[in-house]
Amino acid sequence: MGASSPTGGNFRQRLTQDEKTAETRRRLLDAAIGCLIDRGYANTTTSEIAERAGLSRGAQLYHFPKKEELLTSAVEHLYQLMFGEMKEKVSRLTNEDDRRATAIDLMWEIANGRFMTAWIEICVASRTDSYLRESVSAAKDRAAELIDRSFRELFPRPAGAPTEYDLIPEVVLLILQGMALEGQALNSEFTTKVLTALKTFKL
Template sequence: MGASSPTGSSFRPRLTQDEKTAETRRRLLDAAIVCLIDRGYANTTTSEIAERAGLSRGAQLYHYPKKEELLTSAIEHLFELMFGEMKEKVSRLTNENDRRAMAIDLLWEIANGRLATAWLELVVASRTDSYLRESVSAVNNRMSEFIGQSFKELFPRPDAAGADYELIPQIVCLILEAMTLKGQTMSPKLTARILDALKTVKL
């Protein structure tokens, strides 16, 4: 059969070399994140990443010759995905009366999501892997800036607020992250009480 007509539904434009490179790297970075989620940092290997991406070992080495390069790039890719997820959820906060409770629920949903699982694997690993630490710290700083700015827009500072009012979103996020690290070892009743307290405690 001949080639499909450019106006037909099956027509796909050919990718440029730069587009092919970007797509191959995206597949590798997506596979690295999935591997971190499914296998954990300690069991994530470049060979398995290549296999999950549907690429040869040679293709993986061509784009990322070292595991360090692949995983530090995966950190940046993961940030973009988490940032997009958080922006989408923040956009839901439209109910003035219930906004704080809804914000806590959304943050808890993010903290227990698959992307956060990959992130925690990298955070823990960065304690002993110095090549990860700089990238993880940079993402932490960028995410903190976004959270802080969103907090200012959603919850204007009350006149009677203390000097540390702007630290509240960072404190909340740290609490939720610590609770996530405990995972299923933490009492569900205690988890529920802490979430309720975060929604109702006087700021």
């Protein structure tokens, strides 16, 4: 009978419900990231997340009964968004004559982006909120692997380069993140000098 057939209407309805569930969770996670960006971690509440997502408080509690569950899931969602952004930017480097200068400019874009703002909020919060620490640490490790793999592909190790050569992308990103954290307080002339130095220093 149709009701028991894997190709019947009931099976299709179950898939549709799965899709609806995934969409609802995505809306909540997008809203959580929006709150982190606009309000900061300390001022992010599950009630506001639900409101931003256009969902009832009950719907939010159904999918994420605890704030901890919502925010740890938001870490993974944020990583996926940042991963997609990074892949898109790396794809721009394939045919560039001056890859290093372009790579620095693209990394500076990432450091000043909205996703990085949310990431910094999460990272700072993970210092004192142990439930976030494991998720943040895992995401950092995965991001480091992506950066390292991309760097090796785009900038093969020169003959005779020291072992520290492999640390360059992580060090550069840490410098840019620190500068971005200064925001408007950072002197624009100093920013230009640092970016120029990163583009021209001898490897």
